[in-house]
Amino acid sequence: IAGITQAPTSQILAAGRRMTLRCTQDMRHNAMYWYRQDLGLGLRLIHYSNTAGTTGKGEVPDGYSVSRANTDDFPLTLASAVPSQTSVYFCASSSTANTEAFFGQGTRLTVV
Amino acid sequence: AQSVTQLDSQVPVFEEAPVELRCNYSSSVSVYLFWYVQYPNQGLQLLLKYLSGSTLVKGINGFEAEFNKSQTSFHLRKPSVHISDTAEYFCAVSDRANAGGTSYGKLTFGQGTILTVHP
Numbered sequence: 001i002a003g004i005t006q007a008p009t010s011q012i013l014a015a016g017r018r019m020t021l022r023c024t025q026d027m028r029h030n031a032m033y034w035y036r037q038d039l040g041l042g043l044r045l046i047h048y049s050n051t052a053g054t055t056g057k058g059e060v061p062d063g064y065s066v067s068r069a070n071t072d073d074f075p076l077t078l079a080s081a082v083p084s085q086t087s088v089y090f091c092a093s094s095s096t097a098n099t100e101a102f103f104g105q106g107t108r109l110t111v112v
Numbered sequence: 113a114q115s116v117t118q119l120d121s122q123v124p125v126f127e128e129a130p131v132e133l134r135c136n137y138s139s140s141v142s143v144y145l146f147w148y149v150q151y152p153n154q155g156l157q158l159l160l161k162y163l164s165g166s167t168l169v170k171g172i173n174g175f176e177a178e179f180n181k182s183q184t185s186f187h188l189r190k191p192s193v194h195i196s197d198t199a200e201y202f203c204a205v206s207d208r209a210n211a212g213g214t215s216y217g218k219l220t221f222g223q224g225t226i227l228t229v230h231p
Contacts, residue, residue, distance in 0.1 A: 031217050032217075043221040048218055058218075092156075093217065095216075098215050103155035
């Protein structure tokens with residue numbers, strides 16, 4: 001089934017540890033995004049990528065980094081996790097042809 | 113900069129009653145408008161979108177929304193709700209002029225409205 005795959009589904013992480021959230025899409029969309037969802041705040045954009053090889057900062061980029069080595073993959077890395085990064089993380093993708101964004105199922109991350 | 117305000121954090125209704133979920137936005141540029149739905153422990157699914165043309169847009173599951181430019185609103189409505197409509201609903205906007213085709217995914221979201229349909 002075409003779509004976006006995120007891994008892991010959930011994770012409990014010790015503060016100070018490094019963590020990479022994985023995101024893969026098979027729709028050949030040029031643009032990809034990472035959002036975090038927090039209660040009462042909706043979803044906020046962390047980083048995005050217009051196309052392979054380029055990335056940009058969203059609304060809440062601090063403490064996160066991304067890379068876009070190819071069209072399909074867009075990993076999100078927390079270099080040194082802190083409890084405030086406890087959240088549900090969603091990866092999404094879009095293209096001009098589809099006129100909408102498609103979202104993955106999310107990764108629930110708890111930093112303790 | 114853009115912002116989106118969903119005026120109700122929670123909306124309880126009885127089955128078969130009509131419902132309206134309110135959304136207002138603020139933007140200095142022309143925007144696209146979206147409503148997404150999130151069922152428990154799932155990702156977001158697009159309900160409907162306004163890109164251009166008729167200001168009344170129809171989406172999936174019997175939902176519709178009306179774009180009102182003068183009031184900068186994009187309220188979501190359904191004439192008769194079902195138990196299965198219980199979910200969280202998000203209004204979102206994006207800048208029409210985003211580079212690289214990101215106009216449909218580089219979104220500013222509202223805080224969400226939890227719709228609970230009671231039998």
